[in-house]
Amino acid sequence: MNKPKAVILLSGGLDSVTALSLAKENYQCYALSFSYGQRHDAELNAAKNIAEYFEVAEHRILNIDLGQLGGSALTDQAIDVPETPTEGIPVTYVPARNTIFLSYALAWAEVLNAHDIFIGVNAVDYSGYPDCRPEYIDAFSKMANLATKTAVEGNPINIHTPLIKLTKAEIIKLGIEHGVDYAMTVSCYAANDQGKACGRCDSCQLRKKGFEEAGDQDPTRYA
Amino acid sequence: MNKPKAVILLSGGLDSVTALSLAKENYQCYALSFSYGQRHDAELNAAKNIAEYFEVAEHRILNIDLGQLGGSALTDQAIDVPETPTEGIPVTYVPARNTIFLSYALAWAEVLNAHDIFIGVNAVDYSGYPDCRPEYIDAFSKMANLATKTAVEGNPINIHTPLIKLTKAEIIKLGIEHGVDYAMTVSCYAANDQGKACGRCDSCQLRKKGFEEAGDQDPTRYA
Numbered sequence: 214m215n216k217p218k219a220v221i222l223l224s225g226g227l228d229s230v231t232a233l234s235l236a237k238e239n240y241q242c243y244a245l246s247f248s249y250g251q252r253h254d255a256e257l258n259a260a261k262n263i264a265e266y267f268e269v270a271e272h273r274i275l276n277i278d279l280g281q282l283g284g285s286a287l288t289d290q291a292i293d294v295p296e297t298p299t300e301g302i303p304v305t306y307v308p309a310r311n312t313i314f315l316s317y318a319l320a321w322a323e324v325l326n327a328h329d330i331f332i333g334v335n336a337v338d339y340s341g342y343p344d345c346r347p348e349y350i351d352a353f354s355k356m357a358n359l360a361t362k363t364a365v366e367g368n369p370i371n372i373h374t375p376l377i378k379l380t381k382a383e384i385i386k387l388g389i390e391h392g393v394d395y396a397m398t399v400s401c402y403a404a405n406d407q408g409k410a411c412g413r414c415d416s417c418q419l420r421k422k423g424f425e426e427a428g429d430q431d432p433t434r435y436a
Numbered sequence: 437m438n439k440p441k442a443v444i445l446l447s448g449g450l451d452s453v454t455a456l457s458l459a460k461e462n463y464q465c466y467a468l469s470f471s472y473g474q475r476h477d478a479e480l481n482a483a484k485n486i487a488e489y490f491e492v493a494e495h496r497i498l499n500i501d502l503g504q505l506g507g508s509a510l511t512d513q514a515i516d517v518p519e520t521p522t523e524g525i526p527v528t529y530v531p532a533r534n535t536i537f538l539s540y541a542l543a544w545a546e547v548l549n550a551h552d553i554f555i556g557v558n559a560v561d562y563s564g565y566p567d568c569r570p571e572y573i574d575a576f577s578k579m580a581n582l583a584t585k586t587a588v589e590g591n592p593i594n595i596h597t598p599l600i601k602l603t604k605a606e607i608i609k610l611g612i613e614h615g616v617d618y619a620m621t622v623s624c625y626a627a628n629d630q631g632k633a634c635g636r637c638d639s640c641q642l643r644k645k646g647f648e649e650a651g652d653q654d655p656t657r658y659a
Contacts, residue, residue, distance in 0.1 A: 277500055282544050309543035312583045316539045320532035321505050349582040356575035360535045365566040 216241045218270070218327035219373075220318045225259030226400045227420055228333035228376055231384050234391035235375050236331045237267055243325060244272040245318055249310075250280025255408035259399040266397065275317060279307060311344035315353055315372070322370060323363045331373045338381035338419050350374050381423025389429065396432035409436035439464045441493070441550035442596075443541045448482030449623045450643055451556035451599055454607050457614035458598050459554045460490055466548055467495040468541055472533075473503025478631035482622040489620065498540060502530060534567035538576055538595070545593060546586045554596045561604035561642050573597050604646025612652065619655035632659035 219240035223229045236242050244267075246260040257274065264272035311334065318330045334345040343349060354372045358364040376384050388395065400420045401410035410417050412435045424431035442463035446452045459465050469483040480497065487495035534557065541553045557568040566572060577595045581587040599607050611618065623643045624633035633640050635658045647654035 273504070275501075275504060278498075279543065281496070281498060282540070282547050306585055307543075308546035309539055309584055312542060312579070313536070313539040316532055316536040317505070319535060320502065320530075323531035324505050343585060343588040344583045346582070349579070352575070352579035352582050356535070356572070356579045359569070359572040359575050360567045361532055362566060 217329065218243060218322075218325050219329035219331055220245055220322045220325065220327055221269075221331040222246075222314050222318055222333070223260045223264060223272070224333075225256040225261075225263060225398060226333075226416075227381075227388070227395060227398045227423070228335055228384060229260075230263050230333075230393055230395075230398050231388035231391070232331045232333035232373075232375055233263065233267055233269070234388055234393045236329075236373070238391070240329060240331075242267065242269040243321065243327065244269045245314075245321055246272065246274045247314060247317070248274055248276045248278075249307075250278045253404050253406070253408075255399045255401070255404040255406075258408060259397055262397050266394070267392075273321070277313070277317075279310065279313070282308065306340070306342050309344070311342075311349075312353070315357075319357050319361060319370065323361050326363070328363070328368050329371050329373060331375070333376050334374050335376045335379065335381075335384065337379060338423060340415050340419070345377075347374070347377055350377070380426065381419055382426035382428075385423050385427040385429055394432070395424075396434070400433075405436050407434075407436075409434045411436060440552065441466060441545075441548050442552035442554055443468055443545045443548065443550055444492075444554040445469075445537050445541055445556070446483045446487060446495070447556075448479040448484075448486060448621060449556075449639075450604075450611070450618060450621045450646070451558055451607060452483075453486050453556075453616055453618075453621050454611035454614070455554045455556035455596075455598055456486065456490055456492070457611055457616045459552075459596070461614070463552060463554075465490065465492040466544065466550065467492045468537075468544060469495070469497045470537060470540070471497055471499045471501075472530075473501045476627050476629070476631075478622045478624070478627035478629075481631060482620055486620050489617070490615075496544070500536070500540075502533065502536070505531065532567070534565075534572075535576065538580075542580050542584060542593065546584050549586070551586070551591050552594050552596060554598070556599050557597050558599045558602065558604075558607065560602060561646060563638050563642070568600075570597070570600055573600065603649065604642055605649035608646050608650040608652055617655070618647075619657070623656075628659050630657075630659075632657045634659060 223244040244264045402414040403411045446467040467487045625637040626634045
């Protein structure tokens with residue numbers, strides 16, 4: 214029997230790739246990435262290579278320019294990516310990003326007749342974004358099950374967040390067990406044209422610490 | 437004192453324009469429209485004219501091609517718009533459309549530091565889309581208030597649905613009281629290049645019935 218279909222949000226970073234490696238065990242994977250006005254293409258190039266590596270059923274990259282709305286260091290060239298942690302929710306937060314990404318995943322799931330969506334959010338070693346927390350995911354899930362024809366007609370949508378309660382080190386160990394080559398992933402908020410990481414931004418620091426704690430060699434290519 | 441800001445989802449149809457006319461009383465209006473792969477430009481042209489007519493603070497049209505995902509007669513040329521009502525949720529339903537639209541409205545609201553969003557959904561004289569019902573809007577609102585920095589930091593987002601429990605006739609009467617010229621609006625799912633309505637699709641039929649029941653002359657330009 215064919216495996217059921219699932220939509221996987223794939224940024225090309227460490228977490229989303231690990232989520233894909235887990236989904237792959239039980240689902241036909243439909244990977245969804247976004248060109249959303251990121252500062253660099255390195256992450257999307259990583260997503261493409263990874264989708265191919267994991268032989269997904271299909272990989273779509275939707276072009277949605279969140280930079281048109283502004284408000285984040287990740288999409289607005291006028292705001293600098295900070296190198297030292299800040300109090301509260303940082304300027305790298307992109308307004309409503311996961312809500313927009315999950316909404317598209319929901320739409321594609323409905324078109325595909327898939328009832329499962331994977332997102333690699335994490336609320337332990339993370340940047341403090343509100344849309345990575347379990348209570349947010351639960352609320353999105355409730356909304357999704359009232360929003361779509363598929364759900365209303367009796368086939369509920371499940372939002373899977375297999376990494377949400379893991380430390381970065383635990384995520385790395387799990388991914389390695391499931392065949393992830395982390396050299397292919399890009400986490401840096403300010404990677405250069407060759408996809409090399411800055412080693413200093415919040416995301417690089419969380420990633421570095423993760424490899425240290427996992428006791429695995431950090432394969433990241435630093436600039 | 438300045439009026440507070442609100443984001444208004446403006447399709448260019450009868451309902452969204454009425455919602456804008458109501459919001460205008462108490463808010464500085466930021467109108468948001470989408471080029472989402474609709475079959476025709478008539479609705480977007482109507483949105484532009486109406487935004488100008490109501491002198492909104494700003495009107496943005498985001499280019500988001502939902503047609504890339506398919507699955508609806510409104511965005512997929514391979515699916516015909518039906519002329520007779522069908523059982524259940526019709527093929528003109530666009531998967532997760534209001535969820536995607538509201539997610540962008542949420543993002544823009546956060547960037548603008550606005551705490552109010554207006555959407556002209558209606559659950560009385562409507563096509564039966566699940567994402568027009570009060571329980572869906574309530575669930576979106578709960579999710580939104582867990583999703584964003586603004587909300588988490590103590591400024592909740594309010595989703596206003598002033599038309600949700602009104603009949604089409606009541607909406608029309610209310611809009612006329614608030615200065616709407618319905619000749620400027622386009623509701624038809626299959627309008628022609630000149631913005632003239634087919635008069636036969638589900639949306640045209642609901643609109644016609646609304647003007648009849650309101651006892652007002654139907655200003656719609658039919659092909």
